[in-house]
Amino acid sequence: MKKIKILLLFCALFLFVGCEKRLFHFVATLTESPAFVVDQTGAFQLTVPVISSAIQGAFDIPAGGQITRVDIESLALRATPRAGNQATALQVTAVLVENNGAQQKLFGQETFTLSSAEAPLTGLQTLDATGVERLRRKLEGYVQNTDNQPFVIQLTGTTVPSGQRLIIDLQLVMKATAKYDQCLEVPGLFSGGEKCGE
């Protein structure tokens, strides 16, 4: 109701030009950052389940928003040693595993030095373009309601050299953006955007 009042008030001020609907392009950002504690000797494997409802909720596209594309902005890892950790370096790789069992490499061997208590968030350098595209299509399918099959990101790691005691906090950060269009009411005199196609 308040929005309508503001609209009417503003339109009244510029009655001589009226209001009209214009198309605007927005970018919504999603950040998923699951975190794990790894406490073991030797290789480890972790899984990050991804479901459509969680992705839709995280993007929070407003009603009336027409999603045009989803992009993967970045994948990053942060490995922070805990007390008792003896490993000096870590290698991690990841695959995307779909509900039907199909697998696609997401990134290759990424090596992290475990020397700082305040580990930086490191953008991954070995991203696999096919895997990223598969991830992108899955998320796009979720927000466009054309795909609701869950998948998992499977992280596999080991210490370098192998066999060391590993006690770390491991965080995977995935950022994605959804571009969407929405028609909004604006005063005619001041709008320079595109006309809505409705």
Add this chain to the structure above:
Amino acid sequence: MKRFSQFMITFASVTGMLAAVSAQDLEDYVSKYTSENGAKFMQPLADAFGANLNSGFYQSARLGPDGLHVYIGVETMVAIIANSQKTFLAKTEAPFTPQQTVAAPTIFGSSAGAAVTGNGGTVFNFPGGLDLDKLPLAVPQLRVGSLRGTEASLRFIEAKIDDNIGRVKLFGFGARHSLSQYLKNSPVDITVGFFIQKFKVGDLVDARSQYYGLQSSYTRGVLTLYSGFGLESASLDMAYQYESITGTQQIAFDLQATNAVRLTTGLALQLAIVHLHVDYNFAAQNVVTGGLGFGF
């Protein structure tokens, strides 16, 4: 972050950028910008809003003789957005790699946005702007005079938006003094004056402006030609909380408007108690002003 979005709705409505938008829309405009990019994205808004605030103080340099003279009216200012204010050089933000620089829209720029491609087919999307050529502002104004060739001016708006955002307040005051009263044979009227304003939206926005200037006018019948030279400054400080992957961050933009000097030229029409005027302000940020009021 939601609170900032609500503020943006208010601010957009007050300034006329958008008449009605959802909180999510505006959050999506600003959520990509949390650092250096954010200040550059918002800078043209500070320039235009500050220039608007510093406009429309006068429509003549003729001040009435001693006695009660009152004028009340609405001033409408429209900042003209230049093409150079529609893009800025934006940098991609970590952890996107590799870092790249691209021309991206400002808040007034193209709604289409910009995008760059990084490692493994990742894409960094810069949001589009509102695609505006003009930024309007309308404020009520009261002038009361005159005592020994001096009049006082006042601008005031206050409204509570909601408990979350708080109150929107605009308060401004100023004074002008006639110099031509000391120059008995002056063919034109001359005044000198100042105007100081403060605009607040809760604790999210704090804008301030100052104007000092010299005005002159020539009146023939119901028409008055007027002009002015002014020195001005304005600031627009914004602060909000942003939920990021590292937790809640306090984001603050302290923006200084670019306008420092302006020249004004305009035409006013007075029919009985009805006053109409329009003027153009030449400055780094140009502004067209129009006013309608009643006075005696």
